[in-house]
Every structure is written in C-alpha cells, then in structure tokens.
Amino acid sequence: MSEPAGEASVQSAPRRGRPARLGLSGKLLFLTVLFVMLAEILIYVPSIANFRLNWLNDRLAAAHTAALVLDAAPSGMVPESLAKQILDSIGARAVAIKMGSQRRLLAASDLPSQIKTDIDMRDIRWWRAIAHAFKTLFIDEPDDLMRVVGPAPMRGDFLEIVLDEGPLRRAMVTFSINILLLSLAISGISAMLVFFALHYLLVRPMERLTSNMVAFRADPENPARIIDSSGRNDEIGTAEEELAAMQRELATMLHQQSRLAALGLAVSKINHDLRNLLASAQLFSDQLSTLPDPKVQRFAPKLMRAIERAIAFCQSTLSYGGAHEPPPERKTIQLEQLIDEVHEALGLGLDVPIRWIVAVERGLTVDADHDQLFRVLVNITRNAMQALDARGTRDPARDQIRITGRREGSVAVIEVSDTGPGVPEKARAHLFQAFQGSTRPGGSGLGLAIAAELVRAHGGEIHLVPGTIGATFRITIPDRAVDLTARRGERASA
Numbered sequence: 001m002s003e004p005a006g007e008a009s010v011q012s013a014p015r016r017g018r019p020a021r022l023g024l025s026g027k028l029l030f031l032t033v034l035f036v037m038l039a040e041i042l043i044y045v046p047s048i049a050n051f052r053l054n055w056l057n058d059r060l061a062a063a064h065t066a067a068l069v070l071d072a073a074p075s076g077m078v079p080e081s082l083a084k085q086i087l088d089s090i091g092a093r094a095v096a097i098k099m100g101s102q103r104r105l106l107a108a109s110d111l112p113s114q115i116k117t118d119i120d121m122r123d124i125r126w127w128r129a130i131a132h133a134f135k136t137l138f139i140d141e142p143d144d145l146m147r148v149v150g151p152a153p154m155r156g157d158f159l160e161i162v163l164d165e166g167p168l169r170r171a172m173v174t175f176s177i178n179i180l181l182l183s184l185a186i187s188g189i190s191a192m193l194v195f196f197a198l199h200y201l202l203v204r205p206m207e208r209l210t211s212n213m214v215a216f217r218a219d220p221e222n223p224a225r226i227i228d229s230s231g232r233n234d235e236i237g238t239a240e241e242e243l244a245a246m247q248r249e250l251a252t253m254l255h256q257q258s259r260l261a262a263l264g265l266a267v268s269k270i271n272h273d274l275r276n277l278l279a280s281a282q283l284f285s286d287q288l289s290t291l292p293d294p295k296v297q298r299f300a301p302k303l304m305r306a307i308e309r310a311i312a313f314c315q316s317t318l319s320y321g322g323a324h325e326p327p328p329e330r331k332t333i334q335l336e337q338l339i340d341e342v343h344e345a346l347g348l349g350l351d352v353p354i355r356w357i358v359a360v361e362r363g364l365t366v367d368a369d370h371d372q373l374f375r376v377l378v379n380i381t382r383n384a385m386q387a388l389d390a391r392g393t394r395d396p397a398r399d400q401i402r403i404t405g406r407r408e409g410s411v412a413v414i415e416v417s418d419t420g421p422g423v424p425e426k427a428r429a430h431l432f433q434a435f436q437g438s439t440r441p442g443g444s445g446l447g448l449a450i451a452a453e454l455v456r457a458h459g460g461e462i463h464l465v466p467g468t469i470g471a472t473f474r475i476t477i478p479d480r481a482v483d484l485t486a487r488r489g490e491r492a493s494a
Helices: 024-071 080-090 126-138 165-218 235-290 293-320 335-346 370-389 446-457 484-493
Strands: 092-099 102-108 117-120 145-150 158-164 331-334 355-360 365-368 400-408 411-418 461-464 471-478
Touching (some): 024 080, 024 145, 024 158, 080 102, 165 235, 335 355, 335 400, 370 400, 370 471
Parallel strands (some): 117 145
Antiparallel strands (some): 092 102, 411 471, 461 471
C-alpha cells in the first residue's frame, strides 16, 4: 500500500536506561543512621575515659579505707593472711602511703619487679584521660601492672596502689559492648523516627510532585494532570502552587498552539475524505450517464447517500473547528453489510481486475459508529488499490484485497490485506503520522492518520501485521463496557 500502517499510535523513542540508584528514602535512612552513629561515637569517647577514671577512683576509695585499717593495727603490723584478704578485696598488689618525708608500705602481695604505667589521679587532663583509656584498650597487655596515685588519708601526702590492668581492661570491654548495643538500639529507633517524620514531611510530598510532573509531561494538555494544592503553608505548599500555575499556563499555551495547528490539519483531512467521498459520487454519476433508466433507479440512492456523507462530514468537522473527530455514535452494525458498502463505494465491479475476497464470520457484528468505521475501511482499502495500481498493470490472478473478520471475546478483529509491494521500511518509522507516512508521490499520508484516530476514538487499536505478503492491517475494536450497577438500577426501577 502507498500509505503505511503499523502501531495505532506513534511511540516516542525509548529513554536510555538509567542505572539503578538509591532513592531519596533510602538515602535519608542511610544518612540518619550514619549521623546517629557518629553522635554515639562522640558520646562514647568521653564515656569510656570517664568509666576508666571512675573505676580507678573506686579502687582508690577502697584502698583509702584499707589504709585506715592497716594503719590502725597495733605497731602497724597485720597478719599476712589479713593483708592478702584486704588486697584481694580492692584488687591490688600493694598499698603504700607517703606522709612527710616517710613512705610506708602498708600491705603487699607478690610485688612485681617492673611497673609499666604510672597514673596520678590528682592531676588528670581530659585529653590525657581519653588517650590513656584507648591505650588501655588497644595497646597495654592484660598482664601489665600500673601504679595509681591518689589523695591519702590522715593528712598524708598521697596514697598509691599497684593494680593489674587485666580487670580494668575487661571492665572497659564490657562497658564498650554495652554502649555499642545501646547505641545500635538508639540509632535504630532514632533513625526510624527521623525517617518517618522526614518521609511524611518531605519525601512523600516530593514524590507527589515528581510523579505529577512525569504524568503532566506525558499529556500536558490534559487539565486533569494539573497538580492539586495540598494547602500546606510551607515551602512545599508554595512549590505546589507555583507548579500548578505553571502547568495551567503551559497547558493553555499548548492548547492554543494545537488549535492553531489543527486548522491546517483539519482542512487537509476534510479535503482528503471529501475527495474520496466525491470520487465515489462521481463514479456513480458516470455510470448513470451510460446506463438505461432501470439502473438510474439503482444508483441514484447510492449517489445521494455518498453526497450526504460528504456534506455531513464537512459540516461536523467545520462546526467542531479542530482536528479532533466527534465522539463515535456507537451501535451494533453488521460487518458484512458495511463491507459491501465499501466495495460499492470503491467501484470494484466485475470489470475491475482486482479480486475482492471477504472472509467474515457469519453474523459478525461490531459495536461501532457506522460512518466512522466506513471511513476507516474506505481509507485502508483505497490505499490498497493505489498500491496495486502502482505496479502499472493489474493481474487478477495476483492482485487481490482480502477482508477478514472474527470475534475474540468482547473484541471484534478486522484485517485488511493486499498482495501489493508492502510498506517500505523507511515509512514504518512514521506510522500513522500525517504528512509523513505516505510513500506515493503526491500522497499526504492522511488516510491512515485519520483511520488511526477514528479507531482510537472507539478504544481500539490498528497496526501493521509483520511477516505477511503485501501489507496487512489489523483493527481491533472492543465492545463498550457494560455498567452492571446501572443495569441493576434500571431493572429495579422497571
């Protein structure tokens, strides 16, 4: 055929695939957990240092009490077993006190030969306490010993004790694990609370704005795609109001431009269909001029009907003032009778060397507008005739136009095929586009554009069937949906 067919609507080129990415909600959750964990780390650092100092102060306090007991012993002598019990109670190896110029060892058990760390609790800087805490955790060995110096009782200069670092390290590890578990729990709870709050306040409104912009871009002239303001008084509400105003202005501008462009398209469509209809009338008129009176009675009504179609079409299109077709007035029509009307309108009689084959299910009906479906079939079959005529000579054994019809559930399927040269590959890229789809010299490509628009108005589809001889167009028209609720109401009122 000279005018190509294919998909009912021209689809834009697919977008280049975007790599998978973390959504706004996922980023928000990740950052919330990260920031809460950073805050917990900042809290943990001074906490572990303070825990170490408290642990050492507790040992010094116990040693302070032990020093009073040991000093109160007669002659300063206590049994070795009692001294060992006192040292075990405070977890120390030795306890000593300095008073004036005298330094006195109150109790000792298994004194080491070397002490690795000295800690003076009377002068502790915060940065030094933090450094010593992490040194105890990650550098010092559990078997190392430390000497801790603190205030002394009885107006002494200072009290010193020798301790193993193992118990302190184990206590700090236990404290760190507890802090970690508590931090994870707090992080999870805080992250979820912050996430849901921000999701409700920011993410969900942003998703609404984004989805609306995507939908508006797909159909900017549809007033239903303009966003509705949520009535918020913050920045999101302002963005919604400004977006709605911009969409209304853009929709109005596009509507005006489309109406202006439709004027030229409407004139071309009127000219195209009117040329087809008047060509049928001219054919009948030519036959009337050469036939006796009985045939005048046969063709005169058909001539009048063709002319009436042309007049009605012109009047309805001009009164509408645009390129859109009026809504179809659907009713149940017999497909075979409609195909006979198309056959007669094309003038394919016995003297035309093109075989006309009809293979329609017996009694097949279509829920459609009679005149609009007539125009669809006339446009497609006339293109088929022009494609067959392009070969120069007609061969009845080769040239044929075939129309089939069947029902698939609630959908009527009509196929129009010919044995012509088919649709060129370059024409398939502009299927059903006015002024672009024709490959015949002087053709406008409006025939298939009009046919596609009329089929879409019925909620159907039209496309080119691949892999066939010549060109085959498949038209699917679904029946109108039945409102069962309305039906029950009508029956109840009856």
